[in-house]
Amino acid sequence: MTTLSRTLTRKRRHRRSRRWNWFWRLTAVCTFTFSTLALGGALFLFCTDTGEELREWAAGTLLTTQHDYWAPYTFLPDDKLEELKRQIRNPVVINSVADTKQPDVRPVDIPAPEKPKELIEIEEIDEARGSYYFKGKLMYISDPNRVHLVVTTRKDRGDLLDEFAKKYNAIGIVNASGFYDPDGYGKGTKAYGVVIKDGKILQGYNPKSGETALGITYDGRLVTGNYSAQELVNMGVRDAMSFRPQLIVNGKNLFADKPAKSWGIQPRTAVGQKADGTIVFLVIDGRQPGHSIGASMNDVAEILAARGVVNAMAMDGGSSSMMLYNGEAITRTSCPYERGRFLPNAWAVY
Known part of the structure; x- marks a missing residue:
């Protein structure tokens, strides 16, 4: 039971x-x-x-x-x-000025502007490329003589972009050189490659290492190529740094026939110059699904070429990529810290 x-x-x-x-x-x-x-x-x-x-x-x-x-x-x-x-590691390198002994030779004639322009104009970038998409900003600076390389004077770390902007009263600013960055914890104290500020060589480099120089002369010409620090100074370069790769040289898009995937998709920064002398800063946001994944080097070169840029080179990218205008960030850094990273130098408008 x-x-x-x-x-x-x-x-x-x-x-x-x-x-x-x-x-x-x-x-x-x-x-x-x-x-x-x-x-x-x-x-x-x-x-x-x-x-x-x-x-x-x-x-x-x-x-x-x-x-x-x-x-x-x-x-x-x-x-x-x-x-x-x-x-x-071995990108194609072309010198934008053929003969370093003739600093007055220009790859493109820069005509006098027909009418006064605003010093700075901003353009939005919002594009989809099949399986990925990206957003960013273009900054046009009509007077190239207002663009300068600013360099940190700190010993313990580099400066944040907003700190550079405050020190120099900069209207616009973007990151420039790369730096030693083990596992993303670099403090930006020392730039890789050449650094020239106000005609003085602060740091030399080996131009055969694969990195290329980008400089702005005293008369507002942007030059890029495989030049030593002394050659750049002899050419009348006021400010210069180095990174890679070159994007456009003497009007030729160096990535027009290259596979986009060779450099992957990342946040990007680039600096270039149009035929009329206008300096162009470009920053593409990345690593942020729902906002912007990032761009290939082909994308960056294509964007600049489509807007008449005749010489341009990539700056450091990744979590260093950032642009400020009037003291405020107008791009979204992929760095966890919303003010961006500590940097050894930057290109500033003041």
């Missing part, structure tokens, strides 16, 4: 058993779903042309960050990975 207590015990066991049955069923369904998605994803990434292209994009992006050691884990064929590395 079954007692009431035994009946209740059996019911409790049955309820517990049903709960565990649901748990195991849910676990089995989740495991099957995950395995199916993982298998499908692996087949897509490794067995389709689109998947291989996405892995190339990922490898190119990683190779231009401090985490380039992750690039081999995209499992690209060795020859493709080496080609991406070659394009980044």
Whole structure:
């Protein structure tokens, strides 16, 4: 005879058993779903042309960050990975001025403006490129003689862009040189490459290292190329720094026939000059899904070329990319700190 207590015990066991049955069923369904998605994803990434292209994009992006050691884990064929590395480490370099002994030679004649222009004009960038999208700002500076390289004087760290802007009463400003940045914790105290300020060489560099110089002369010409610090000074360059790659030289878009994925997709900063002498700053936001993923070097070169820029070069990108206007950030940095990063120098308008 079954007692009431035994009946209740059996019911409790049955309820517990049903709960565990649901748990195991849910676990089995989740495991099957995950395995199916993982298998499908692996087949897509490794067995389709689109998947291989996405892995190339990922490898190119990683190779231009401090985490380039992750690039081999995209499992690209060795020859493709080496080609991406070659394009980044050894970009094509063209001197914008053919003969350093003739500083008055100009790649493009700069005509006198027909009418006075505003010193600074801002243009919005908002574009979609198939699988990615980006936003940013273009800043046009009509008087190139108002554009200067500003350099930190701190010993413990670099300056934030808003600190540079306050020190120099700058109307507009963007980041410039790269710097030693282990795992994203660099303090921006010392720039990579050449630094020339007001005609004085503060720092030299080896122009054969792959980086190229960008300078502005005393008469407002932007020059870029494989020049030593002394050659730049001899050419009448007032301020200069170095990074890479060149984007446009003497009106030629150097990325017009290059695969976009070689440099990946990142936040970008670039500086250039139009034929009429106007200096152009460009900053593209990135690493922010829902706002802006970032741009390729091809995108940056294309944007500038479409607006008449005849000489241009990339500045440091990533979480350093940022633009301020009248003391306020008008782009969105990918740096966790909303004021951006500590920087060794910047291009400022004052």
